[in-house]
Amino acid sequence: MTTDTAEPTLTIDELAARAGITVRTVRFYSTKGLLPPPVIGPRRVGHYGPQHVARLALIEELQHQGMTLAAIERYMEQLPPDLSDHDLAIHRAVVASWAPDTVQTVTAEELRRRAGRPLTEDDVERLTAMGVVRADGDGHRVDSGLLRLAVQLLDVPLSQEAILAARAVLIEHSRAAAHELSQLFRGEVAERAEEDVKSLSAHMQPLVVQALLTTFQRSLTEEVRGWLADTQEGRPA
Numbered sequence: 001m002t003t004d005t006a007e008p009t010l011t012i013d014e015l016a017a018r019a020g021i022t023v024r025t026v027r028f029y030s031t032k033g034l035l036p037p038p039v040i041g042p043r044r045v046g047h048y049g050p051q052h053v054a055r056l057a058l059i060e061e062l063q064h065q066g067m068t069l070a071a072i073e074r075y076m077e078q079l080p081p082d083l084s085d086h087d088l089a090i091h092r093a094v095v096a097s098w099a100p101d102t103v104q105t106v107t108a109e110e111l112r113r114r115a116g117r118p119l120t121e122d123d124v125e126r127l128t129a130m131g132v133v134r135a136d137g138d139g140h141r142v143d144s145g146l147l148r149l150a151v152q153l154l155d156v157p158l159s160q161e162a163i164l165a166a167r168a169v170l171i172e173h174s175r176a177a178a179h180e181l182s183q184l185f186r187g188e189v190a191e192r193a194e195e196d197v198k199s200l201s202a203h204m205q206p207l208v209v210q211a212l213l214t215t216f217q218r219s220l221t222e223e224v225r226g227w228l229a230d231t232q233e234g235r236p237a
Contacts, residue, residue, distance in 0.1 A: 008039045008049030015048040019056040026056075032069070034059060034076050050085035057148070058092045065095060089148050090213065105139050114144065115151045123154055130167065174212075181208060 016023045029035050035055055038046030055076075062072045079091070111133070112119050119127075124140075127133040132150040134141040153163055 008047040008052070010048040010052070012038070012046060012048065015052055015056070018053055019060070021056065029056070029059065032073060034073065036081075051083075051088065054085035054088035054092070058088050058095065061092050061095045086152065089152060092148065103141055103143050105136050105141050107139050111140050111142060114142065114147055116148065117151065119151075123151075126154060126160060127151070129160055129164065177212065 010018065012023055012026055016026050019026070026035070030037070035052055038048050038052070041047050059072060059076070062075060067075070079088075083091070106114065111124075124133060127147075127150050128135070130146075130150050130153070132143050132146045156163070158166075
């Protein structure tokens with residue numbers, strides 16, 4: 001996990017406008033502990049940063065999934081307190097993936113709005129190569145669950161080939177993990193009633209996804225630390 005490096009510069013009005021909600025809602029979420037306190041600047045003005053924006057986006061996605069405020073509070077309480085805006089964006093992408101169908105056709109203007117930044121023709125081509133965007137007449141077919149994460153990859157100093165290779169690795173191993181887990185759970189529910197099976201599936205899917213995400217993040221952190229240590233000592237990675 002990483003920490004945010006961008007300085008909090010948004011006022012509460014600017015934060016609310018960025019998230020598409022009211023100032024009153026921002027304050028309500030703050031009283032519920034869903035948002036960390038702002039950085040207090042001159043004249044006692046609170047300033048908010050990328051983590052606040054990312055948390056509000058995650059809360060919005062959880063609401064779209066039909067979660068109650070109490071359930072959202074429990075979910076947010078389970079997240080490590082030092083998650084960066086990038087880590088939160090990953091969680092939001094995972095939450096969005098719970099939806100049965102997150103692929104929608106949007107206009108070019110709507111695509112830019114959802115991306116949260118201007119997109120050049122080259123950016124759209126890279127998003128298309130990642131399998132997140134596909135031309136559809138005058139619009140674009142967009143996988144909303146992966147769009148924000150893919151947009152962040154546009155700024156990562158990796159070649160398109162490396163990103164696509166990483167995508168292939170993730171798909172291969174995630175499918176293998178899903179198959180093994182489904183076989184495990186199938187044995188547990190084999191003799192249960194249909195309603196019990198549906199209830200277990202509804203509860204287990206988000207828990208398993210969050211557990212996989214947390215485990216992967218920790219494993220990746222260990223691998224990167226080992227790689228950096230080998231590099232500093234002059235050993236081949």
